Amino acid sequence: MTTTHTDAPMTPAPTGPVEKTEQAGPGRADRISALLQQHGALAVLVIVSLVASFSFDTFATGDNITNMATSSAFLAIVALGMTFVIITGGIDLSVGSLFALGGVLAAWGSRHGTLVALLLPLAVCGLIGVVNGLLVARSRLAPFIVTLAAMLGARGLMLALTDEGAETYLVAKGSFLAELGQGTTLGLGNPVWITLGLFVAGAVVLRRTRFGQHVYAVGGNEDAAALMGAPVARTKILVYTLSGLLAGLAGALNAAWLASGVTILGNGMELEAISAVVIGGTLLTGGLGYVSGSLVGVLLLKVIQNVINQIGSLDSSYQQVVSGAFLAVVVIAQTWLGRRRQLM
Amino acid sequence: MAELALRTPTLDKDRVLQWLQKYGVYAGVAVLLVVNIAITPHFLSAENFRTQAVQVAPVIIVALGMALVIGTEGVDLSVGAVMALSASVVALYLGYGLLPALLVVALFAAGVGLANGALVAFIGVQPIVATLALMVGGRGLALVLLPQLEDLRNPTLASLGSGDVLGFPYLILVAAVLALIVAFVVRRTTFGRQLLAIGDSRPAAQLAGLPVRRVLIIVYVVSALLAAVAGVLATARLQASDPTSLGNLMELSAITAVVVGGTPLTGGRVNIAGTVAGAVLIQLLTATLIKHDLPPSWTQIAQAVVIVAAVYAARGRGKR
Numbered sequence: 009m010t011t012t013h014t015d016a017p018m019t020p021a022p023t024g025p026v027e028k029t030e031q032a033g034p035g036r037a038d039r040i041s042a043l044l045q046q047h048g049a050l051a052v053l054v055i056v057s058l059v060a061s062f063s064f065d066t067f068a069t070g071d072n073i074t075n076m077a078t079s080s081a082f083l084a085i086v087a088l089g090m091t092f093v094i095i096t097g098g099i100d101l102s103v104g105s106l107f108a109l110g111g112v113l114a115a116w117g118s119r120h121g122t123l124v125a126l127l128l129p130l131a132v133c134g135l136i137g138v139v140n141g142l143l144v145a146r147s148r149l150a151p152f153i154v155t156l157a158a159m160l161g162a163r164g165l166m167l168a169l170t171d172e173g174a175e176t177y178l179v180a181k182g183s184f185l186a187e188l189g190q191g192t193t194l195g196l197g198n199p200v201w202i203t204l205g206l207f208v209a210g211a212v213v214l215r216r217t218r219f220g221q222h223v224y225a226v227g228g229n230e231d232a233a234a235l236m237g238a239p240v241a242r243t244k245i246l247v248y249t250l251s252g253l254l255a256g257l258a259g260a261l262n263a264a265w266l267a268s269g270v271t272i273l274g275n276g277m278e279l280e281a282i283s284a285v286v287i288g289g290t291l292l293t294g295g296l297g298y299v300s301g302s303l304v305g306v307l308l309l310k311v312i313q314n315v316i317n318q319i320g321s322l323d324s325s326y327q328q329v330v331s332g333a334f335l336a337v338v339v340i341a342q343t344w345l346g347r348r349r350q351l352m
Numbered sequence: 353m354a355e356l357a358l359r360t361p362t363l364d365k366d367r368v369l370q371w372l373q374k375y376g377v378y379a380g381v382a383v384l385l386v387v388n389i390a391i392t393p394h395f396l397s398a399e400n401f402r403t404q405a406v407q408v409a410p411v412i413i414v415a416l417g418m419a420l421v422i423g424t425e426g427v428d429l430s431v432g433a434v435m436a437l438s439a440s441v442v443a444l445y446l447g448y449g450l451l452p453a454l455l456v457v458a459l460f461a462a463g464v465g466l467a468n469g470a471l472v473a474f475i476g477v478q479p480i481v482a483t484l485a486l487m488v489g490g491r492g493l494a495l496v497l498l499p500q501l502e503d504l505r506n507p508t509l510a511s512l513g514s515g516d517v518l519g520f521p522y523l524i525l526v527a528a529v530l531a532l533i534v535a536f537v538v539r540r541t542t543f544g545r546q547l548l549a550i551g552d553s554r555p556a557a558q559l560a561g562l563p564v565r566r567v568l569i570i571v572y573v574v575s576a577l578l579a580a581v582a583g584v585l586a587t588a589r590l591q592a593s594d595p596t597s598l599g600n601l602m603e604l605s606a607i608t609a610v611v612v613g614g615t616p617l618t619g620g621r622v623n624i625a626g627t628v629a630g631a632v633l634i635q636l637l638t639a640t641l642i643k644h645d646l647p648p649s650w651t652q653i654a655q656a657v658v659i660v661a662a663v664y665a666a667r668g669r670g671k672r
Contacts, residue, residue, distance in 0.1 A: 150617050150618075153611060339475075
């Protein structure tokens, strides 16, 4: 067996909980690795965008940019909830199904008024989030398997509501909901503004509130957080609820934008959201993460997608190859940087 | 996860859960069989059993590899993508003959497994993320290689999918033989012991001088190879290569089979007989609901309930 790839041959459990408090050491290398961890994705985003705007005339046009912004908005909202969950060291695989369910519920509910159209998806998806949280926090089941079950269950529920996907509910034209999804303010689509608002709120909650600190504490070291008196179970239940709520909201907004509750949406969205969060510098082991990074991660994924679409000759499946490779590169870099910081 | 003894369940409940975790899956299969024989018309026919078994065989084959990976406290999300990839590769290289095509499939699958294993073992990436990257990339690669469904006209391949020995379809025989081999490896070989030791505690295994990295890489390669076998057999049965939808959600079915079969996600224990029974249980459940004209959405909801129930029964009994 070779040990060429590790710098510390007998360091046990490189996958185990790593110390992730931000005690930036004085070393320059350490600062650089911290900087890369936090802003690496942003740098790549800027570079890719610059190259793309020089290479393709159609990239940096107003239309293309607003289109990208709107189509990023929904994934970004889902990724925001996922960021909270991942910082606690968990994962939420149910968001794609909740996204589809939220859209169908919103479109169905829009027959009974805007209030129902907005509250119904939030209530149902939030409730599923609560169940996820309870099973993870109180029954101590693995987040991965609990939310996997929720993913199946929520998609089943969505199919049951739509006559096995055969029925597509429409959002009435000119209703407030349709305006919310399709209207623009100051040149940008309303979903974009809502997303930006949610991200600002999310960043404030995570950085400036007691709940936010608990989220980091639980992800950093759950036992230590419990000993310090942080409400571990409550924090976990809250983050899964938040993730469910945001996925439902994103689905509802998306349905409003498309003017219908499309049943085939959201497949694989959990993976996109996780990729975006990880690319944005949030560690999957929990305890360290940035809301802003997730936004950058989403934009980066969408820009790559857009670029591949611009290269007309390339099949859209190349996008998956590139996304997969990119994700691999990012996690390799992250793990390496994380280990450096751990050793310092 | 550390066990803070917040609540000590009563002995009785503990015992019931223990029993359920060990034998629940067999009890479930038995109950479904009895119920179906009682209420489902034409259930008790050789034709029906054959259909069910042929449908479940690929799931069993993939679940065997998944059980090994989960035994090391990992998970392999890329199995569905590997199935799609093997379908594409078979279609591309079938012109050179079946055997060369299968060899190339094996190479591709081994490559994916090596990548997974290297990410997990050498770089220390969490298995979920490492295999997620290969899942996304692998499916993409499959579609790049073969963008659309392609009919395959190869008599040898077709007979692989539909032929039988003494009435037993090849698919079932392959699944059964592979299950026996994997069970033997887990129970009776040094490799099996090492695998379980790593799942129990990777640091301890490392300190004990076990070849942790080598074992992990082999486990992920084996998982990918088994997924490729399932992919080739499924393609042979369809007589068409369908990289868009072949193996979709297969990772979930396989994980469900393993977990329902009593293998804890926390690693350190592998139950192969339970895994096979778990795959059969889910197949029977689906078949029952479909035969009684309940919509597929119910199947998904039922499957979700079964998963949560299985994990709940296994709660806190994985590692001690």
